[in-house]
Amino acid sequence: MALQDRGAVPNSTSKAWRDWRRSAPWWLITGCVWARIGGPRRGRLGGGGALLDSPPPPRLPSTPGFNRPVLSVEPSPLAQRGSYVALQCSAPVQAVRFRMQKVGIQSSQVEQGPNSVFLWNQASFFIDYISEASAGPYTCRYLYKASWSRPSLPEELVVTGLYPRPAFWAQPGQVVAQGGSADLLCQSHLGLPHFAVVKERRVFLRMNSSGSLISFRIQAMTKNHVGTYYCYGYSPLSPFLWSHPSKALMLEMTDAAISPAIFFSLAQLSLAGLSLLFFGRLGTKTLVRWWSRRKPPGPGEARV
Structure with a gap:
């Protein structure tokens, strides 16, 4: 059957399709096949009318x-x-x-x-x-x-910088064992009752006191507590006007807590080792002297 229009594609199940495929150009056949099996899929409409297989529409900014x-x-x-x-x-x-x-x-x-x-x-x-x-x-x-x-x-x-710097220290010290506790104490020389502790230029804690001394308690030391701290004092009448920062207080953490008994045992072992080293060297020198005196004199040497 002769095709009057090469642009019209017959049904693929009919004899006309087979005749058209033999006479149509290769590029037209390739385009038709791609359109049937390789082209973009059509999305299925869900219950709300949205395309289930297509990407969601861009989200518009809310009010x-x-x-x-x-x-x-x-x-x-x-x-x-x-x-x-x-x-x-x-x-x-x-x-x-x-x-x-x-x-x-x-x-x-x-x-x-x-x-x-x-x-x-x-x-x-x-x-x-x-x-x-x-x-x-x-x-x-x-x-x-x-x-x-x-x-x-x-x-x-x-x-900051409205009042003199407060005193700031740690008890029992700035080096705290992991899981141990420490107290950060801050004292104002002007009697300011409100204090703030700052870590890495960010407010870490604020507390009020009935006097000029305040204690910030760290219950269990972790790596999150390690860092440099500063203390400020301020008046309750001006909560956004603070003193000069205190001197830097750097908290460090050891790997594990050492009990007093273990620490005392380690100290004893260290002293024993030092004593053994000292007396060992002294005994070696004495033995060398004694042995040199027992050596017989050689020819032409006089015994002392």
Whole structure:
């Protein structure tokens, strides 16, 4: 049967298909076969009308009111008076504007655009000179599709260097056995009743005291407690204005605890070994002298 139109493909079960396959070009036959067995599969519709075999549709951002930005302070939320910091607000979507505000002070609102065309979801607000007025909690928002998001969780900016440094030490010492306990003691020379212990420039613990001395207890020493610590004192009337940091206190951990009995036995063995070494060398020298005196004199030598 002669085909009037080579572009029309007959049914594969009919004689016309076999005749068409003999007369059609090879590239057309290859395309038809690929379309039947090797082409993209069609997805099956599920109960909700979604394609079960196809990838899920891209997830659209939810309502901005349910997406909080993340606020951080760089290089640290503990800033020395006279230094500078950057408040960085990060949004989960590409934002148009950002707004920074100190909690409770409406007049402190500042707005700006993203950092650059490559970082549409971030904005940095700089404080060039840290003073007492800079201390306090901050929040930020971002503008997305003509709507402002919910505020971020508050980030506290603490200004240090307002009072003299407190004394800071560890009992029984800075080297603690694994699983052992230690007390970190901090004392303010001005009688400040509130204290904070900072590890690696992050607040580790805060405590209040009825006097000027406070003790931070470590119940069981682990590798997470190893590091450098500082202590600060502050007044309850100004919780974001702290003293100068104390001298650095470095906690170290030994592999295992050594009981007093084992320690005493090791000390005895060490003393016994030193005594044996001393008397052994003394006896060797005495024996050498005695043996040299017993040696008979050679020809031409006089016996003493």
